[in-house]
């Protein structure tokens with residue numbers, strides 16, 4: 001018996017030892033405002049003219065999610081959700097401008113405690129100092145597209161160059177000096193393609209002579225819905241301003257950078273001002289200017305994703321690293337006549353999510369049924385690391401879903417809550433979807449309205465069916481789901 005116990009102990013010790021040395025690394029590549037419409041793996045009209053081969057490689061070798069939704073479609077709040085696995089009202093970061101309470105429990109802290117080496121490079125945007133990271137090197141606020149400053153716990157360093165390249169340079173530099181005895185958790189987070197859209201000089205010729213297809217709702221008149229959408233201040237026609245249109249750009253350029261940008265933009269800007277365009281022609285010109293610069297910023301991201309994947313290949317890390325590509329939310333690329341995000345309408349409610357984990361996730365898998373969320377990242381990271389997932393996390397681990405073994409009781413509906421009332425004219429709203437039907441509530445007094453969409457018959461969300469007797473059963477279901485989820489997630493009644 002004693003020998004048996006001893007043997008058992010030895011086997012167990014070896015198993016644990018083996019486990020600890022083979023725990024997978026996690027590389028989380030996170031962009032800002034990157035819409036699925038601008039990733040060719042997702043298909044769509046932009047896929048052919050603006051392919052993203054390196055991001056697509058992650059999908060070809062992993063799983064692409066089509067129903068990945070955010071809980072609050074805006075930069076800072078989404079990042080706080082990723083770190084904590086909790087809705088905005090519980091992690092305390094409801095709006096941009098709030099300050100993240102870094103003393104609270106976060107996934108990086110728990111991973112570090114579990115023996116992971118943790119690092120973040122790039123966009124942070126949560127105001128307080130990052131906590132839970134062995135190394136941080138983050139942009140100050142939104143950061144700049146050129147010659148950014150990166151802050152560590154010791155110093156602020158100014159880097160000359162294009163920020164998407166610099167963030168990757170610094171990500172690779174950290175990988176080079178990491179402790180190879182430990183698994184790593186690395187967040188490489190780009191500013192791009194967040195506005196204002198200043199492309200790299202090397203990409204200015206890209207799409208220069210192409211007419212980018214317009215989305216069918218570029219001239220949306222907002223009829224068929226509540227008054228909410230019509231009150232927007234994020235229109236391609238009237239709200240872009242000189243910087244978003246690149247009539248003006250960063251003042252922090254080197255002479256060579258300024259010359260490079262001027263060579264492309266100055267003559268085209270002069271022609272625009274001379275032409276005195278009006279009405280739809282003017283909107284169309286704005287759209288082309290916007291979408292080309294946006295897609296150029298994406299091109300730099302894609303190239304840099306390629307650099308990271310090549311590093312993993314060259315250093316024998318590909319097999320044992322979970323690579324996730326995602327964004328803090330989606331974005332309007334002219335749909336509904338808009339740029340920006342915030343709304344629960346599909347283009348900014350949905351976010352890209354692609355995961356590669358060789359030997360665990362089947363290559364080329366597409367998940368278009370399971371509703372997953374940025375709320376799930378924290379639980380997923382902890383599950384991948386094989387460490388305990390605290391009960392107070394509100395998301396679910398995506399590990400079984402990634403394995404193609406989605407549990408029977410996986411969520412069938414998802415709750416959304418946007419708080420930053422007034423930003424770009426978007427009012428406070430909340431809602432729930434089951435992936436086909438979507439119920440949205442605008443509670444503020446001047447609007448006080450509901451919307452209900454059937455994405456199958458109306459994928460562009462142009463006609464609210466709220467109150468339509470034909471959909472009374474679906475409406476009642478989503479109303480009760482809204483109440484149930486508000487209770488489950490502990491949303492304060494006043495919100």
Ligand code: CA
Nearest residue numbers: 032033075328
């Ligand atoms: Ca964002």
